[in-house]
Amino acid sequence: MSDTLHRFLFKDAPVKGELVHLPKTWRDVRAYRRYPAAVEKIMGELVAASALLCANLKFDGSLVMQIHGDGPIILLVAECRADLTVRATAKLRENAVITDDMTLAQLINTNGQGRFAITLDPNNRQEGQQPYQGIVPLTGESMADILMHYMTSSEQLDTVIQLSADDDNAAGFLLQRLPDHGGGMNTEFASTWDDIAHIGRTLGADELLKNDTDTLMHRLFWEQPRDTHTTEPVQFACTCSPTKVANMITLLGEDEATDMLDDNLEVNVSCDFCGQHYMLSAAQVHELFTPEANAHLNSKLH
Ligand SMILES: [Zn+2]
Structure with missing residues (x-):
């Protein structure tokens, strides 16, 4: 399996999708420092999500996902740039006890004080221009739930997201219903969106991790005519200097x-x-x- 981000469009409905697999990138992200398994799972999902959202926005700059946790995880950062290079880091509370079965909420939002922000920092920021920042409510049991809720409520875009990470791979999947020309939702294609979204929701976390792009695209959408698609490489890179x-x-x-x-x-x-x-x-x-x-x-x- 290679480290790629696959983007696709459906023919019969204004729906776009993305599929990302990061086996080598995910290894490279953790080459310098390893974390407990429960932390790495969230971190891998966040890395995959950063690539999905960055590619989705087609924005010339960095997308930074940053969680300030109030539990065992103090800080979790995943960053993706327009060239689809990613990096991530985590900071854990000293002496924190972290077990494999700990939930997302237990790790980052123990007392309900966790904060999650997505920042878009343009490459050529103008004088006095502030980077755009969106606050993501920690509503949901998984990282995918939290981001789906955010996209659907704050961004007003019907979105299906699946994220998954284990020791060998980090992967993500996104479907999004595009607004029509008036900016609203296109009712004409509502039932097609419902069909596509329903299929998307059947994608299991393990299935996403273990199968390559071609296999998954065929398995999920063999009945849905698709339009153009692109496949781009993703890799780890740090911007320190x-x-x-x-x-x-x-x-x-x-x-x-x-x-x-x-x-x-x-x-x-x-x-x-x-x-x-x-x-x-x-x-x-x-x-x-x-x-x-x-x-x-x-x-x-x-
Ligand atoms: Zn560095």
Whole structure:
């Protein structure tokens, strides 16, 4: 099975669909750090979802799905860029006991204080432009339920989503009814949508993980005429860089940056997503706070 995102359109109804499989990408995402199985399951589903939604929006920038949990998971981030490169990381509460049978709610929303946001950050953000952020209510028992509820209620688009992840693969499936030209729902095709959506809902989590795109498309929709389709590669990639690390340290301020100097008078940081190590000497840290460096950073930030 290869790491691909398959997009398709139906002939008889304004319905689009996507199918993503990420066996290698999912391995690469976890190459730097592994997490308990229950955490990895949610993380894999979130990675697959980020690819589905990013491709669905055809938006030139990054889509970031971020969960601030109040339980054993403090932070869970999955990010997908327009070129379909993804990365993800998680931060767990210290000494948290995590068992395989823990539910999504137990892991991220123990006290009902969990927060889930989807941010769209355009590549060429204009001066003063804020990235778009949607708040996703944690309504539903699975990640797929939560996102389906969000798409259907907030975005007003009938959507079917299935997500699944295990040790070997992370996969996702999406069907969406397209608005007609007036922006509303096309009633003429309602029964066709119902048929297609019904078939989509029969796709089991295990079936999605274990079968490739061709097999699943044939098995599910052999009776539904389909229009165009595309298949694109998806892969893991991290966007960290020495410049981004320097900017991050600059934003902390000189006092905090100085506090980060260790016994060897170095600041050592590792990327949370890929583990890439960055080292700055005391002189390099000092240099970040010269007036020239500040002017340079300000011109980049604004
Ligand atoms: Zn990195």
